[in-house]
Amino acid sequence: MLTKNNAKFIKSLQLKKFRQKEALFIVEGEKNTLELLNSAYKVKTILGSEQFLSDNHLIISKAGAETIEVTDKQLASLGSFKSNDKALAVVHIPTEPTYERRGIQLVLDDIRDPGNLGTIIRIADWYGIKSIICSETTAELFNPKTISASMGSIFRINVFRRNLEGFFKEQSGIAVYGALLNGDNIHKTKFDKEAYIVIGNESNGIRETLLSFIEHPITIPKLGGAESLNAAMATAIICDNIFREA
Structure with missing residues (x-):
């Protein structure tokens, strides 16, 4: 269940100062969230529609993230995508990788x-x-x-x-x-x-x-x-x- 405190915290990550303070950022939309789940990024929370969470249960469970089922209206209010009706993720900002001079x-x-x-x-x-x-x-x-x-x-x-x-x-x-x-x-x-x-x-x-x-x-x-x-x-x-x- 999405609480008011959770919603307020996620909305705060729209601002750079809070992203930097919390070392977290948000990913919006079905495609980007699925790309995220197939990457090495560490996911803190997945918020999704009932259908999205059901269809992608296996890959979401592998991520080990907290999951919260939300409505279309809630998703649209949390991020900057008014048309987002599938998913939103809260993600840890990774440490910068080792630089390699190649290609x-x-x-x-x-x-x-x-x-x-x-x-x-x-x-x-x-x-x-x-x-x-x-x-x-x-x-x-x-x-x-x-x-x-x-x-x-x-x-x-x-x-x-x-x-x-x-x-x-x-x-x-x-x-x-x-x-x-x-x-x-x-x-x-x-x-x-x-x-x-x-x-x-x-x-x-x-x-x-x-x-x-x-x-x-x-x-x-x-x-x-x-x-x-x-x-x-x-x-x-x-x-x-x-x-x-x-």
């Missing part, structure tokens, strides 16, 4: 929009990229909008938060590509199999303090009249070119 990795410089971040995580998952390094000013990983936009990919990608200037000073022997307005045509660029791909802020691009680390500036040729591409669109185009001949 193609995305580096996100000041990506402020959580929806963009979540979509980039989903793109990385599609192309088999295992790690993303985020600047300290990039959107919070466990923002509900980030989780929603990732469509479950957040549970398969290692995401690290770093001071990027310090991070690049520690790296050597690996190519660094950066998405810039004045760069080499990405359609004619041959990418190393191990590389960092730097994607800049939605409005301002890559910070000037990082430009000295970029050995290979790249650009997506503009053929029409659009003023710009958002960060997620640009990331998808770049990734497709990187892996086109993989």
